[in-house]
Amino acid sequence: MKISELLQLQDLTIPVYQRPYKWQEKHISQLIEDVNFFKGKSAYRLGTLVVHKDENEKELNIVDGQQRTISCILLFKAILETIKIEDPHLKKEVEAINKNLIDFEFSNETTAYNIKNNYAIAKRTVAKCDEDFVRFFLNHCELIYFEIGHISEAFQFFDSQNARGKDLEPHDLLKAYHLREYTEKDEKLKLDNVTVWEKHQSSDLAKLFSEYLFRIRSWSRGDSAQVFDKSKIYLFKGVTIEKIGDFKYADSLRILHHFTDEYNKSYHRQIDLGKKSYPFQLDAPIINGRRFFEMISYYKEVFDMCVENIKSNQKLTENSKNIFSTIKNYDGWERTGDTYVRTLFECALVFYVDKFGFNHINEAVEKIFAWSYRLRLEYYAIQFVSVDNYVLDNNLFADFKNNYSPQEALARPVDYNFSKGRTIEEIEGILKSLYYIS
Numbered sequence: 001m002k003i004s005e006l007l008q009l010q011d012l013t014i015p016v017y018q019r020p021y022k023w024q025e026k027h028i029s030q031l032i033e034d035v036n037f038f039k040g041k042s043a044y045r046l047g048t049l050v051v052h053k054d055e056n057e058k059e060l061n062i063v064d065g066q067q068r069t070i071s072c073i074l075l076f077k078a079i080l081e082t083i084k085i086e087d088p089h090l091k092k093e094v095e096a097i098n099k100n101l102i103d104f105e106f107s108n109e110t111t112a113y114n115i116k117n118n119y120a121i122a123k124r125t126v127a128k129c130d131e132d133f134v135r136f137f138l139n140h141c142e143l144i145y146f147e148i149g150h151i152s153e154a155f156q157f158f159d160s161q162n163a164r165g166k167d168l169e170p171h172d173l174l175k176a177y178h179l180r181e182y183t184e185k186d187e188k189l190k191l192d193n194v195t196v197w198e199k200h201q202s203s204d205l206a207k208l209f210s211e212y213l214f215r216i217r218s219w220s221r222g223d224s225a226q227v228f229d230k231s232k233i234y235l236f237k238g239v240t241i242e243k244i245g246d247f248k249y250a251d252s253l254r255i256l257h258h259f260t261d262e263y264n265k266s267y268h269r270q271i272d273l274g275k276k277s278y279p280f281q282l283d284a285p286i287i288n289g290r291r292f293f294e295m296i297s298y299y300k301e302v303f304d305m306c307v308e309n310i311k312s313n314q315k316l317t318e319n320s321k322n323i324f325s326t327i328k329n330y331d332g333w334e335r336t337g338d339t340y341v342r343t344l345f346e347c348a349l350v351f352y353v354d355k356f357g358f359n360h361i362n363e364a365v366e367k368i369f370a371w372s373y374r375l376r377l378e379y380y381a382i383q384f385v386s387v388d389n390y391v392l393d394n395n396l397f398a399d400f401k402n403n404y405s406p407q408e409a410l411a412r413p414v415d416y417n418f419s420k421g422r423t424i425e426e427i428e429g430i431l432k433s434l435y436y437i438s
Helices: 025-038 066-082 088-099 109-126 131-139 151-163 170-180 184-199 202-220 230-236 248-265 268-272 290-311 318-326 336-356 361-378 384-393 396-402 425-433
Strands: 044-052 060-064 141-148
Touching: 025 044, 025 066, 025 109, 025 131, 025 230, 044 066, 060 066, 066 088, 066 109, 066 131, 088 131, 131 141, 170 184, 170 202, 170 230, 170 290, 184 290, 202 230, 202 290, 202 336, 202 396, 248 268, 290 318, 290 336, 318 361, 318 425, 336 361, 336 384, 336 396, 361 384, 361 396, 361 425
Parallel strands: 044 141
Antiparallel strands: 044 060
């Protein structure tokens, strides 16, 4: 079903059991961005619309698709208000749709608030679009339309679509997005990158994103990192070198991107075998397409080997070696809450090494251990929400991101003046030797 048909579906209704309209700025902006991106293609599919229609009734009750339906109406109204259409055929089509435009009444405060905000955002964004955008949106953007006669079957269908594989994992959605972002000259590398990606177990990639990359990128920005789902994949969408505008911040990205390629193409690399990877940073802007896949392969190896590599560094003191040994040997180290704390320790340590290398590594290991395992002693039971709140209130990740020397980055004090929730002699012994506990 074309969007032009959806907008005129007069019997379409939103039943009382539907949840409020919850799309926010990032969702409506992404919709407009997608339409603009695909308008050179033959079509773009927005998703599904599942409705229930009783045999003797005319109403088409939305079971699934309410969010995008309301958003499409807002987008059309924004087009009416902001784009002056000169083409007589398109103008006639828009006027006809406006005469038959479906209309809903809303009483929910959340719905009303989000509609008002999203409409303002849509107007600001659509005002920069042209008639080609309008044509593509109305006649080449589509929904798959399902009309089902029994309400129980409609919900069963909805559940099966959402629970049995329709929704891809967030990392699968990112894979699809970045495959679309390949430039023509990189097309021949696409198969190689996908082959490397597919060699990894999906569960391993899910863990890499949800437990490490997502948490580090979120916490370094001062954002919560509780759940990595498809609403958070924007954190791993970046810039496409060939499409980015003449922005000053893009100069360094272009230089790094092209110089890395030219350096590795030089005949000198055939002699010294000194091939260099792109200089990735965990909190840096992501380059879409090929560089994304290279980045994930790079950090998959980094996190697989992070503790082992750091433990084997010859600069480590006995205190640091003892810390690495203790966190995987004390009584209870495999409890769920303890694994949350250990992952926090690993995330912070890798983020530090990613930025500062092994400079002041022993000070870093000690400070990160004291900072992260404070949680383990303070609470008897640890939920991840406790870890998330602790980081946001005592953000060592932001210190690493915002400072340019190890001494400044490690300057945050760690306060151990609290009532202990749990006693762990091995951890407390290390902290006493480091003078965090008297």
